[in-house]
Amino acid sequence: MTVLIYLVPIALGLGLMGLLAFLWSLRSGQYDDLEGAAYRILNDDDLKEPKG
């Protein structure tokens, strides 16, 4: 069962990364407008704009 010594930290580390990613997204305001986000993803106006 020595495999647990590195498998468990890896599992916890991955979970912790997910948690930190969530906390970061929360802090950067990504949950402030849940309704708008659903429509923004359909918006492709940015493709038509001339570059620069």
Next chain:
Amino acid sequence: MAVGHSALQIRSSGASSTLELAIDGIVSPSAISEIEIALIGVPGLMSARLNLTTHRLSTEWVHPNFNPAPIFPILERLGYLAVPFTSNSAEAEENAQTKWLLRCLAVAGFAALNVMLLSVSVWSGNITDITPETRDFFHWLSALIALPAAGFAGQPFFLNAIRAVRAGEMTMDVPISVGILLALGMSVAETAIHAEHVYFDSALMLLFFLLAGRVLDHAMRLKTRALASNLAALRASTALRLGSDGTSTEVSPDTLVPGDVLLARAGDRIAADGTVIEGSSYVDESFVTGETAVRPINVGEKVFAGMLNGTGVLRISVATTGASTLLAEIERLIDNAVTAKSRYVQIADRIARLYAPIVHVAAAITAMGWILSGASVHDALIIAIAVLIITCPCALALAAPTVQVVVAGASFKQGILMRSGDVIERMAEVDTIVFDKTGTLTLPEPVPLNAAEIPAELLSIASRLAETSHHPLARSIRELAPKHLGPSEALHEASEEAGHGVRASINGVEARLGSPEFCNMIMPQGSDSASIIGVRYGTQSAVIRIGQKMRCDAAETISTLMKLGFRILILSGDHENAVRPVAHALGISDWQAGMKPADKLIALDALKQKGHKILMVGDGLNDAPALAAASVSLSPATGADVTQAVADAVFLGNRLAAVKIILNLCRSGRAIMRENFAIALIYNLIAIPLAVAGQVTPLIAAAAMSGSSILVTANALRARNGKGRQ
């Protein structure tokens, strides 16, 4: 939109400034790209981002080039009204609280999943070949994750529980906190003696489910609060303050101090209570007193905030903020009404008061019973704690909030903003509905009543003449008719005679709109309270009667409510002559007219004495105390600020059917809430005997807890299809 820069709320940081605007008129999600693209290229504007949830536009500006003036006409052209938004502290605090709860939820979720992973390994290992050393390792690992996570994520419950205990109250947070702390403490103790069963996973899962309920509750409140404060911002007027040098500056009404001199232009709403020191005009005070009359006002007379200034320019000295002002009087009545109203105790808290002692006593009896029957003290304690854990009110605590979120969401879709979750329970108990008349049963703005009887050409002329007038009634005539006259037949030499009317010439023929005398007509006889306006074009003339018109679905709504068994009353501040026809048309026999705010309170008290639960529906400043005193209250979004702040719910739009919809939604919501409590109770009836008998393992606890929580949540979703859906 002319707004003085002094009134803007600007936040500056480093090289950029941000300005938030409340936007009115958003009906479809296409507003996002429409607005954001239209604003590309405004000088100094770095970014503009529309929030579709809160209907606010957040703009960021390069620091020295801050000049938002050009964006208002751009938005107006697109059909949106924008107003600088001053975020209030209550909303900011609620926002921060929601984010905090979300962080707690994330931590609880992370910890619960990881600990559950370890627990499942132990459970399967227990029936196969796990070694005690590996099990201990997993248990200590669980403790390492669970203790800090619960310490962080449990704060919302622990802090509330401490507060409740200090105040000598019993809320759901107390048994929740006790259960979680005991589960964690016992698990650590059991791990230390190499035992088989620990409850780290149960404690964390409990936290996760409970936090999920709370986050949902907060998110819903946040959204309704954001939209409610947008409404306030969109209607908030600015005041023109006259300086000693005669210049006027646009300021926010809250910054006025007694002694300031205000300038009220024709058509402005008066921003503060005060005395007229110069000028004469007509004012429409229906917003303040509920009376529909437009009355003349002269130097030395008192005016109140909310009155609509008619034809003339007034200089007003702002009154000292003593007990003499109308607003102070209204606020005093509101305060009295709120303190007199005993705090409503929600079902959940009533159950918590009974529940916690019963469960704690049951656990104590279990422990004593096992000791008396010969079990060791250790085993007896473990079983007693298992009783507390399994009965920890997960489903009970979710039963009400889940329904509140669903009902608030459903009513929001129907254009009704609920201020808090307990509105549902109070609304469901209502048996008597008291309506105000002006602005509630009738539309908030006066409208022409006899448009159909007037020749189209005269109507068209009247509406064009009205465009040149500032009289309070001119606005309703303006929207009267399509423009039949072509541009070549434009108005010439339009002029307004204060207190009489407007005149102009069209094709060389004189046209007049104003008092009947001004139009050379005989004053027609009429007993109702409608205002009479004359219109003349050459030899043709007509009388336009302008008055309060009932909301289009008022009769239908009232008759449905009566059929449902509600007792309906009208308490109005208006004259008897104006109230009687409305009451008669709606078939309401209980009505009283000419009521002052204090009279309305007395009438409500009399009803409450008889044990009636009252829903008060009103919009005027004069209704605010009555709204505060009633069991529950509803106000149209066109109501006065103070009134909306007091009301438990606010409805948008012109349809009175909102009353019916919210009553139906809340009644079915309360029914489902009761079902949820029954589900939670049945779960406890099954679980407690098992726990008392010592048969509950952590696996059973986990399954039962999540099962009952999911059942209760799924049941709550049914409230969305309340019987009130139309």
